[in-house]
Amino acid sequence: xxxxxxxxxxxxxxxxxxxxxxxxxxxxxxxxxxxxxxxxxxxxxxxxxxxxxxxxxxxxxxxxxxxxxxxxxxxxxxxxxxxxxxxxxxxxxxxxxxxxx
Numbered sequence: 001x002x003x004x005x006x007x008x009x010x011x012x013x014x015x016x017x018x019x020x021x022x023x024x025x026x027x028x029x030x031x032x033x034x035x036x037x038x039x040x041x042x043x044x045x046x047x048x049x050x051x052x053x054x055x056x057x058x059x060x061x062x063x064x065x066x067x068x069x070x071x072x073x074x075x076x077x078x079x080x081x082x083x084x085x086x087x088x089x090x091x092x093x094x095x096x097x098x099x100x101x
Contacts, residue, residue: 002091005045014041020051028058031066032073040073047076048091048098053084060087 005017011033018041019026032040044050049057061083062068072080076095084093 002048002050007042007045011038018044018050019054022051022055024059025051025054028054028066028069032070035066035070037070037073040070043073043076046096046098047073047081047093049081049084049093050091053088053091053093056084056087057093 003017005014007014009017015026015029015033018029029041032038044054057072057080058064058066058069061077061080062072071077078095081093081095
């Protein structure tokens with residue numbers, strides 16, 4: 001089970017925690033902020049999507065298109081969750097509720 005993210009911390013702290021040290025994930029999270037969607041980071045946390053899972057969702061499911069990734073997060077896209085879970089076996093992504101586990 002992952003440690004909770006302190007959403008009251010600084011933006012850089014939240015990005016660092018959510019990226020789990022994966023630079024590409026940090027770049028994607030920064031793009032969410034730049035595109036005006038910083039609250040989607042909390043949605044990713046609620047979907048148990050962090051680190052490598054962020055990169056898998058962005059790259060493999062959304063074709064490295066940030067607008068597609070934004071839409072998938074907003075829709076809590078089950079297909080993206082399935083793509084992530086097929087490629088990343090250590091932690092399972094869900095469509096919602098991971099923040100409360």
